[in-house]
Amino acid sequence: MSHPSEPASRPSPGIPTLPGWDTTWRLARDGYAYGIRGYRQVGTDAFRTRLTGRAVVVARGAEAAHVFGRPDAFTRRGAIPRSVVHLLQDEGSVQQLDGQRHASRKRIMLDLAQEERTGLVDAFRAAWPQVAGEYAHRAVPVREAASLALTRAALAWAGIAVDPARERALSGDFDAMVSRAGAVGPLNWAARVRRRRTEAWATEVMRTLRATGDRTTVAGRLAHHEDQGRRLDDGTAAVELLNLLRPTVAVARFIAFAVHALRTHPDWASQIGGGEPAATRWAADEIRRFYPFLPMVGGIASEPFELHGEGLDAGQWMMLDLYGTDHSPELWERPDVFNPGRFASASPLTVVAQGVGGHLAAHRCPGELATTDLLVAALELLTRGPAYTVPEQDLRISLRRLPAEPEDGMIVVFGA
Numbered sequence: 001m002s003h004p005s006e007p008a009s010r011p012s013p014g015i016p017t018l019p020g021w022d023t024t025w026r027l028a029r030d031g032y033a034y035g036i037r038g039y040r041q042v043g044t045d046a047f048r049t050r051l052t053g054r055a056v057v058v059a060r061g062a063e064a065a066h067v068f069g070r071p072d073a074f075t076r077r078g079a080i081p082r083s084v085v086h087l088l089q090d091e092g093s094v095q096q097l098d099g100q101r102h103a104s105r106k107r108i109m110l111d112l113a114q115e116e117r118t119g120l121v122d123a124f125r126a127a128w129p130q131v132a133g134e135y136a137h138r139a140v141p142v143r144e145a146a147s148l149a150l151t152r153a154a155l156a157w158a159g160i161a162v163d164p165a166r167e168r169a170l171s172g173d174f175d176a177m178v179s180r181a182g183a184v185g186p187l188n189w190a191a192r193v194r195r196r197r198t199e200a201w202a203t204e205v206m207r208t209l210r211a212t213g214d215r216t217t218v219a220g221r222l223a224h225h226e227d228q229g230r231r232l233d234d235g236t237a238a239v240e241l242l243n244l245l246r247p248t249v250a251v252a253r254f255i256a257f258a259v260h261a262l263r264t265h266p267d268w269a270s271q272i273g274g275g276e277p278a279a280t281r282w283a284a285d286e287i288r289r290f291y292p293f294l295p296m297v298g299g300i301a302s303e304p305f306e307l308h309g310e311g312l313d314a315g316q317w318m319m320l321d322l323y324g325t326d327h328s329p330e331l332w333e334r335p336d337v338f339n340p341g342r343f344a345s346a347s348p349l350t351v352v353a354q355g356v357g358g359h360l361a362a363h364r365c366p367g368e369l370a371t372t373d374l375l376v377a378a379l380e381l382l383t384r385g386p387a388y389t390v391p392e393q394d395l396r397i398s399l400r401r402l403p404a405e406p407e408d409g410m411i412v413v414f415g416a
Contacts, residue, residue: 140413273384
């Protein structure tokens with residue numbers, strides 16, 4: 001997982017055009033490094049191009065993050081392919097709303113994902129040893145084990161009881177929604193079938209919670225949430241339940257990267273294993289910054305804006321390069337070096353792995369704080385919890401794969 005080092009780009013007035021009428025093929029070829037290679041070619045941190053025939057501005061860095069993160073400045077509607085929307089968000093969900101409806105819906109999601117996150121982390125701490133025992137003496141990709149532990153934790157946190165077979169099916173379904181979001185054709189279609197199956201299950205959960213009058217559990221509070229005086233319809237409530245559960249399970253990817261980091265950086269593994277809270281928190285933030293998670297986030301401008309000295313109109317499609325920003329030499333010293341110690345002085349808010357701006361009114365993920373807390377818990381469990389070994393395998397991470405993961409899947413053996 002590397003790309004040539006580069007000096008900090010110096011934005012000049014105006015946004016140049018990346019050579020080539022449409023560079024979709026370059027995005028498919030370069031993956032997470034698409035933006036970085038483009039900035040190097042044009043000599044600045046933003047460029048114009050076309051993706052799938054649509055004119056777009058691709059940008060990274062502090063200025064781009066500030067512009068994109070202004071409250072209500074960009075809408076996500078129409079900004080990402082429908083194949084991705086149907087796996088990760090779906091129509092009518094909080095990410096597809098604007099204005100007051102978006103604020104109202106996001107407030108309940110924030111209340112649940114942030115204010116109630118301690119219970120989620122506690123449930124994960126309880127689930128991890130159970131799952132490690134269930135996989136004992138078997139070679140398993142960390143993502144698979146972590147997905148099951150996170151699914152178990154998320155369901156317990158939400159107040160939803162399921163049998164073991166349903167739990168494993170949900171774990172696989174949630175993982176497929178994330179891992180196949182960037183795919184096209186049959187792989188994406190198969191994941192969408194799993195998504196619809198999971199939506200049907202969530203709809204029944206919402207109906208049951210409404211029938212029983214549950215307003216106290218996390219899922220019950222969501223079931224009875226009202227937007228502008230009206231309760232969400234069953235389907236929309238189900239989608240929002242999935243928007244709490246699925247992102248929680250997506251943290252399994254960060255946990256796989258955590259195992260990779262502990263394996264490849266034994267000095268930091270020793271500090272974390274020694275129980276140093278600061279080192280553990282720094283490592284969680286650096287894993288989120290360093291490893292490839294979300295490549296970019298898109299938006300359609302709701303109002304005119306200025307970027308790199310150039311005025312752009314409302315309706316402009318913009319892609320903020322999250323990976324490029326987290327590896328920008330403008331923001332980070334030696335950005336391609338894994339160094340948790342940088343967070344002794346750097347602010348974790350500068351990390352944009354899960355979006356930018358305020359949690360309520362912009363494009364920063366409501367579950368970001370829960371993600372970091374879960375990752376801290378995972379690092380503690382990986383260094384001081386159930387024993388495991390990492391057999392010999394290919395630990396390279398290709399930036400061309402979306403989403404990225406270690407080449408051989410980051411295999412571990414618990415109880416060895």
